[in-house]
Amino acid sequence: MAFVVTARKWRPKKFSEIVGQEHVTSTLKNAIKQNRIAHAYLFTGPRGVGKTTTARLLAKSLNCTSPVNQEPCNECESCNLIQNAQTLDIIEIDGASNRGIDEIRTLRESVKYAPIKSKYKIYIIDEVHMLTRESFNAFLKTLEEPPKYTIFIFATTDVHKVPLTIISRCQRYDFRRIQLDTIKGTLAKIAAAEKIEIDDTSLTIISKKADGALRDAESYFDQVVS
Incomplete structure (x- = not known):
């Protein structure tokens, strides 16, 4: 696929x-x-x-x-x-x-x-x-x-x-920049649903780097787990 x-x-x-x-x-x-x-x-x-x-x-x-x-x-x-x-x-x-x-x-x-x-x-x-x-x-x-x-x-x-x-x-x-904890929680849910193992520190770093943009966070997430 x-x-x-x-x-x-x-x-x-x-x-x-x-x-x-x-x-x-x-x-x-x-x-x-x-x-x-x-x-x-x-x-x-x-x-x-x-x-x-x-x-x-x-x-x-x-x-x-x-x-x-x-x-x-x-x-x-x-x-x-x-x-x-x-x-x-x-x-x-x-x-x-x-x-x-x-x-x-x-x-x-x-x-x-x-x-x-x-x-x-x-x-x-x-x-x-x-x-x-x-x-x-x-x-x-x-x-x-x-x-x-x-x-x-x-x-x-x-x-x-x-x-x-x-x-x-x-x-x-x-529309507002999205809170770091909200982005992190969303990425954690995605990781769990996709059965991807990623540590809490990495999720925090990704969420901070995204600067309130979930789309950017998801892009960084793809890079990290690839």
């Missing part, structure tokens, strides 16, 4: 599996429960703390046909299509490599079309702060009055580069 990196193999499939960001996940679940769904979200914070994963889970939860306590069932057709990146209704865009006004104009055109199978058509734009100012300006009208079936989820490691005109149109969630 081909090796799968820990960060990918153990990527959360439910909000309850996301560590260190309970202030975000509990608020999102409550919003889903009350059907208070925003048309635009802004996830800010350091890299490797769960922003993109949370965005994908939000997209999955909102389109799940059999949710359980505001969590995706991970079994319905919609969940499986999103999990395997096989749906045209969830569009992930890298802001660093699709930052020009032409790309945003193309996005604006695609927004006009309703989702094919899903309840919502969701755009996840990572590193949104990398968009040019012209691109942000072109985005404003769409962001202000999107079709009812459209949701935008922006993620950024540098919110200060995102124009206030964009921020003010989004529901903002600030």
Whole structure:
């Protein structure tokens, strides 16, 4: 069997599996429960703390046909299509490599079309702060009055580069660096589940080096145990 990196193999499939960001996940679940769904979200914070994963889970939860306590069932057709990146209704865009006004104009055109199978058509734009100012300006009208079936989820490691005109149109969630003990505990659980022997000192060193980013910790973990 081909090796799968820990960060990918153990990527959360439910909000309850996301560590260190309970202030975000509990608020999102409550919003889903009350059907208070925003048309635009802004996830800010350091890299490797769960922003993109949370965005994908939000997209999955909102389109799940059999949710359980505001969590995706991970079994319905919609969940499986999103999990395997096989749906045209969830569009992930890298802001660093699709930052020009032409790309945003193309996005604006695609927004006009309703989702094919899903309840919502969701755009996840990572590193949104990398968009040019012209691109942000072109985005404003769409962001202000999107079709009812459209949701935008922006993620950024540098919110200060995102124009206030964009921020003010989004529901903002600030992700935090994850506590050392939380990272260490997560790595210990992974090691136990994978039947990997690793001493407590090594787990502590890895967790410190990660500096609050679980994704980095999982990468260091792979290096140490290989």
